[in-house]
Amino acid sequence: MFSKILYPTDFSDVSKKALDYIKQLKEAGTKEVIVLHVLDERGIDAMVRYASGSYDELIGRILKEAREEGERVEAALKESGFKVKMRIQTGIPLTAILKVEEEEGVSAIVIGSHGKTNLEEMLLGSVSEKVIRKSKTPVLVIKR
Ligand code: ATP
Ligand code: MN
Numbered sequence: 001m002f003s004k005i006l007y008p009t010d011f012s013d014v015s016k017k018a019l020d021y022i023k024q025l026k027e028a029g030t031k032e033v034i035v036l037h038v039l040d041e042r043g044i045d046a047m048v049r050y051a052s053g054s055y056d057e058l059i060g061r062i063l064k065e066a067r068e069e070g071e072r073v074e075a076a077l078k079e080s081g082f083k084v085k086m087r088i089q090t091g092i093p094l095t096a097i098l099k100v101e102e103e104e105g106v107s108a109i110v111i112g113s114h115g116k117t118n119l120e121e122m123l124l125g126s127v128s129e130k131v132i133r134k135s136k137t138p139v140l141v142i143k144r
Contacts, residue, residue: 001138004032006106008097008131011037011069014112018142019073022110023080032083034104035073037066038093063088094130101135110140118144 002025009015022033039062048055070086077084085104089096101109114125124132124141132139 002028002030002108004034004104004106005030006034006036006097006101006104006109006137008036008038008093008100008109008111008127009073010093010112010115010127011066011073012112012115012118014114014118014142014144017144018110018112019076021140021142022077022082025110026080026082030082032085033077034085034087034100034106035070035077036087036089036097036100037070038096039063039066039088039090040093041090042092044090059090093127094134097127097131098134101137106137108138108140109135110142113141113143 005022005025007018007022009018022030044059044062048058051058066088070088074084074086087100097109109131111128111131113128114122115127117125128141132141
């Protein structure tokens, strides 16, 4: 059930906690991990309005940071003996996660209950809630 898993990450603390659990999935038969980070296009539009510099410069900076974070995740997973595919793309997180789930034919999704916002009073973040609702495969939710 866990042979090929999708790990969507916003590089938040909760999502990093999920990484520790993924390492333990080795024992449950996990061989391959698809790591997916989505640059939320809606956030980028707002940032361009307020940040200095052009759209391309801003995207360049954000992408560079995401790639560096992504490389650390990739290295940690490879270190643990997994086959890893890193995907960084622009879009809407939910839509991208569901598309990659389908494209990659994963057997399960491992996601954090919360992400960067991590509001105290929320039972779940909006991305995790919608992924649980709409995904076709089982979802393992790592609590904050
Ligand atoms: P909200 O975004 O609704 O204000 P939040 O940030 O606390 O709340 P979510 O965004 O739902 O919570 O994050 C829950 C989990 O969803 C994260 O731990 C991560 O696994 C995944 N996730 C969230 N955003 C992204 C993203 N941009 N790309 C990939 N995965 C994401
Ligand atoms: Mn979020």
